[in-house]
Amino acid sequence: MKPQPLNRSTREAALERMAATSSEEPLDVLVIGGGVVGAATAFDAATRGLEVGLVEARDFGEGTSSRSSKLVHGGLRYLQMLDFKLVAEALRERDLLLTRNAPHLVRPLPFIFPFEKPVFERAFVGSGVSLYDALTLRPGAGRHRRRRAVPFHRHLSRHGLRQRFPGLDEERFVGALEYYDAQVDDARLVLTLARSAHSLGAHTAVRTEAVDYLRDGQDRICGARLRDHETGREFDVYARETILAAGVWTGEAQETALEGTGSRAGLKVLASKGIHITVPRDRIRAEGTVGVITQTEKSVLFLIPLRDVWAIGTTDTAWHEAVDSPAPTSEDIDYVLAHANEVLEADLSREDVLGTWAGLRPLLQPTETEEDGDGSAKVSREHTVMQLAPGLTGIAGGKLTTYRVMAEDAVDFASEGSFKDRESLTELMPLAGGQGYGEWADQAEDIAQAYGWDAGRVDRLLNRYGSMLGELLELIDEEESLGRPLEHAPGYLRAEVLYAVRFEGAMHLDDLLSRRTRLFHEVADRGLDSVEEILQIAASELGWDAERIVAERRAYAGYIEAQRAAEDTEHDAEAAALLSEARPVPQQHATEPSGSAAQPTGAAETEPQA
Structure with missing residues (x-):
């Protein structure tokens, strides 16, 4: 698979192709929702040789899928529930991502689980993590054969813990266990899935909302009516099968x-909010890249090194509240700070907080269909696939x-009556940037020398682009100034802004600022100081005139102001009201979707627990 660029031109071509469909010449599959599951579903269907359309009402991953804990893990908490099958499945997927599907995006990450009671906790937690490690050793055959992707766990004494993570409270903790999971930039994973689907021929379009469904006769869904939020245009797209992957927007x-x-059928989803804050790396002392996990009375506390x-x-x-406006409140932030300070050597304060984000987990509730057991739904502990109407999964x-x-299950389920002989290839196929990644990683030292970068910058670029790094380097070779860091955000190169527009x-x-880079979360100014330089690079590529530049600047600044105000409120209703009145992009030809057929999506939870 040769990665193909995603940009304004490819979006227009995708919309034209979808508008040209008819009941006689439909798409094979239309996927509504561009979160991680929707993008993965489009990729899965495309690997089967199907003609696919993928639409997202906002940006890829703008909902839950860019607001997670950014972890790829098996889920230690499920061992407490004795759900070994689920943990083994998640660990298998973790290792596939690390070794085959996305080795450039997903990296191993060690975690410290500190102990206060040296005997009981070491025995209890140690036995659980031993089982956690053992579940990755289950034998496989053929395409299911796999190798271990991370080291086994190890125990740390009080002295060993102090050396490994000196930032923890030395008096409170008497030792620890260190085990491995993995981490990923969630927004980049979603984008890479969408680009991988596009590279296999899928027609992908953001800022495109499904406002209604098309019906063949009275019952069968045969596509959707789409609204292009960039132009206000509406048109019909026909599909043999339509798949809805809307996460917490599913009910609406x-x-x-x-x-x-x-019909009284349908997926019943409740929303649960999980929030994170970011603080400077130098505020918490650790030896190398290592995280911390402990339990609180309500959830799990993660200290995650980005x-x-x-x-x-x-x-x-x-x-x-409205599911399109989650935000951390002052109470949420204080809760996280208080629990962090219980385990840390030095106290963190509100002044240390650089950024925040809130995500909504889609929590499935039992449906009448599931309770009746009529066979029209496939249910696991973590996800459900069901027929909402004939032609609509x-x-x-x-x-x-x-x-x-999840994506494989969705396409299998939808294709049962139309193209069930087409098998998924996603287990075997690397995502865009994954194929050839090892060869590029071997060149890291040469790249650093050629472009005057340190090893850390090259590693970061490989972690973002993998074997697609060559496309970024070509931009710099054509214009040397693009190889310079952004003045107010030196972690990113100027070329990455142009690349995001031209290829992503x-x-x-x-x-x-929020997803192609993560300045919204990583710097105290939320990216505002970098706006002018970014606009200078991106505006001409996007064809923006002076009026549009002003509108984009004003919309983003207004959203930051609303976010900060929400962080000072006491209640979710106040925070949601502030954000619902502010949008991060200027309104052009239509209001942003609210309670419509396709909301900004992300059907994966924010993974608050291990």
Whole structure:
């Protein structure tokens, strides 16, 4: 698979192809929702040789799928529930990502589990982690054969813990266990899945909302009516099968399909909020790259080392407001800080907080279909696939780690009556940038010398682009100034802004600052100081005039102001109201979707627990 660029031109071509469909010449599959599961579903269907359309009401991963703990893990908490099958499945997917599917995006990450009671905790937690490690050793054959991707766990004495993570409270903890999971930039994973699907021929379009469903006669869904939010244009797209992957938006999105049918079926999803904060790396002392995990009375506390900051979370609270406007409140932030300070040597304060994010987990509730056991749904502990209406399949639940299994289940289920002889190839196929990654990694020292970069920058670039790094280097070879770091965000090169527009489908300033880069979360100014330089690079490529530049700047600045105000509120309702009145992109030809057939999606949970 040769990676193909995503940009404004490819989006227009995708919309034209979808608009040209008819009941006689439909797409094979239309996927509604561009979160991790929707993008993975489009990729899965494309690997089967099907003609696929993928639409997302906002940007790829803008919902839950860019607001997770950014971990790829088996889920230690499920061992407490004795759900060994689920843990083994997640560990298998973790190792596939590390070794075959996305070795450039997913990296091993050791975690410290500190002990206060040396005998009991060491025995209890140690036995659980031993089982956790053992579940990765289950034998496989043929395509299921795999090798271990991370080291086994080890025990640390009080002295060993102090050396490994000096930033923890030395008096409280008497030792620890160190085990491995993995981490990923979740937004980049979603984008790479979408680009991989596009590279196999899928027609992908962001800022494109499904506002209604098409019906063949009275019952069967045969496509959807789409609205292009960039132009206001509406048109019909026909498909043999339509798959809804809308995460916490599922309830609202499926109402249109069930309207007038009298059906009581459907996926029932509740939202639970998890928040994270970021603080500077130098505020927490650790030897190398290592995280911390402990339990709290309500959730799990993670201290997660990102490249330039620490991410600390999470919470687990019911969300009753509009699902498109989650935000951390002052109470949420104080809760995370208080629990972090219980385990750390030095106290963190609100002044240390650089950024925040909140994500909503889609928590599945039992449906009448599941309870009746009529066979029209495939249910696991983590996700459910079911027929919402003839021709329309819905999938919800799950978590980031098992996105591939969810996607395969969704396409298998939808294709049962149309193209069931087509097998998924996603277990065997690397994502864009994964094939040839090892050869590029072997050249890291030469690249650093040729471009005057240190080893850390080259490693970071390989972790973002993999074997697609050559495309970025070509931009720099054509224009040397693109090889310089951004003045106010030196972790990113100027070339990465242009690359995001020309190859990664960025269409708005927020796309560049919140997901193609993560400045929204990584720097205290939330990226505002870098806006002018980024606009200088991106505006001409996107064809923006002076008026549009002003609108983009104003929309992003207004959203940052609303986010900061939300972080000072006491209640979810206040925070949601502030964000619902501010949008990170300028409104052009239509209002942003609210309770419509396809919301910004991300059908994977924010993974608050291990």
